[in-house]
Amino acid sequence: MRIESTKLNDCYLIHNTIFRDERGYFFESFNKQRFLKETGIEIEFVQDNQSSSERGVLRGLHFQHGSHAQSKLVRVLQGEVLDIAVDLRKDSSTYGQHVGVVLSGDSETQFFVPRGFAHGFVVLSQRAVFFYKCDNYYNKASEGGIIYNDPALNIDWQLPPAELLLSDKDKVLPTLKQIENDLNF
Template identity: 45%
Template sequence: MGFIETGFQGLWIFEPKVFGDDRGYFYESYSARAFQANGLEFHFVQDNQARSSYGVVRGLHYQEHPYCQTKLIRALEGTILDVVVDCRKGSPTYGKVFSIELSAENKKQLLIPAGFAHGYSVLTEQAEVMYKVDRFYHKESEGGILFSDPALAIDWKVPAGQMILSEKDKLYPTFAAGNHSFFF
C-alpha cells in the first residue's frame, strides 16, 4: 500500500496495491495496520455512500469542532474530481485548494484530515462514492464554503451550465466571509 504526500500536512493520497489476473482483481481498500504503520491512526465510525450523475457538484462541506471529521474518500464506480480547501488557521496551506481525480479505475483514495472543507464533482455518466468518517454527522455543526468562490477559482471540470447543485450548496459564504474554527 502506498501513501503519497500532497504538500498539505495531513492530507494523503492512498494507492492500494492491486492484485489482478484474468479473473479480475483484489485489493485491501482499507487496513488499519497499514495506516498505523505510516503514522495514520484513526477510528472510523461510519461508512457513507452516494450515487450521483454527471455534473453533480457536492460541497464544499465541513463540520465544526468538536464534531469535525477525518474522511477517507474513494470512487466505487465512475470518476469524480475530489476537492478540498485547507481551513486550518496557521497552516502553511491555509486557504489553498487541492484536487485529484478518484476513479473506480485508478482506485486512489484521499485521506482528508479534520479542518478541511470537502466536495466533489461527477465527471462520468454516473459515479458512486464511498467514504469513511471518524465522527458521526452532527447537523448543528455543519458548515460550508461557496463552491464558486472566485478567490478559490476551483475548476470543477464541469461546465457551469451543466452543474447540478443543492440549494444549500449555492448559499454558503465565500472562504473569506466564512467563520472557520479550525487551527493547525
Template identity: 55%
Template sequence: MEVIKTDIDGVVIIEPRIFSDERGYFFESFSQREFEEKVCKTVFVQDNESKSSYGVLRGLHFQKPPYTQSKLVRVIKGAVLDVAVDIRKGSPTFGKHIAVELSGENHRQFFIPRGFAHGFSVLTDEVIFQYKCDAFYAPQSEGALAWDDPDLGIDWKIPSDKVILSEKDRHHCRLQDASWLFDYNEKLY
C-alpha cells in the same frame, strides 16, 4: 498500500496494491493497522455511500468541533474530481486546495484530515462514491463554503452551467466571509 504525499501536509492520496489475473482483481481497500502506521491515528466510525450523475457537485462541507471529521474517500464506479481545502487559520497553506481524480478504474483513495473543507464534482454519467468518517454526522455542527469562491480558484472540471447543486449548497459563503474556521494551532487529533 502506497501513500502519496501532497503539497498540503496531512492530505494524502492512497493507492492500494492490486492483484489482477484472468478472473479479475483483488485489493485490500482498508487496513486500520496500516492506515495508522502510514497516515494518521484515528478510528473510523461511519461508512457512507452516495450515487450521483454527471455535473453533481457536493461541497465544500466540513463539521465544526466537537464533531470535527476526517474522511477517507473513494469511488467504486465512475469518476470524480475530489477536493480538500485547508481552512485552518494560520496554516501556511490556508485557503489552498488539493484536487485529485478518483475513479473506479484507478482505485485511489483520498484522505481529508480534520480542519479541511471537502467536496467533489461528478465527471462521468454515474458515480458511486464511498467514504469513511472518524466522527458521526452531526447536523448541528455543519459548516460549508461556496464551491465557486473565486479566491479558492478550484477548477471542478465541469462547465459551471452544467453544475447541479442541492438547494443548501447554493447558499454558502466565501472563505473570506466565513464566520467560523479552524485554528491551525489547535490540536485536532
C-alpha cells in the same frame, strides 16, 4: 498499498496494490497500522457513507467543525469524479489552499482528507458511485460549508458552470472570507 503526500499538509492519496486473476481482483482498502506508520495519523473510522450522482452533480464544499469535525477516506466505486479538499486549519501552512484529484472506479485510488478541511466533488462521468469512511459521526448542528465558486479559492471544477448541478443549500453557502473568524477545529 502506497501512500503519497499531496501539496496540502496531512492530505494523502492511497494507491492500492491490486491482485488480479481469472476470478477478478482483491485489494486491501485500508490498514490502520500501515496508515499510522506512514502518516503518523491515528484514526478510527466509525461511519461509512455512499452516494450515487449523475454527471455535473457538485456536492460541497462541506465540513463539520468543533468536536464533530470529521476525517474522511474517500473513493469512487464506479465512474469518475474530481475530488477537492480545502485546508481550513488556521495554524496550517497550507491554510486556504486546495488540492484536486481525479478519482475513478478504475484507478482504485483513495483520498484521505483530515479533520479541519472542507471537502467536495463533482461528477465527471455519466454517473458515479462515491464511498467514504468518516472518523466521527455526522452532526447537523456542526455542519458548515463554503461556496463552490469562491473567487479566493479559484477552484477549476473541470466542467462549465452551466453543467453544474447543486443542491439549493450548496448554492447559497458563504465564502471562506465570510466564515473564517468562526472556524474552529
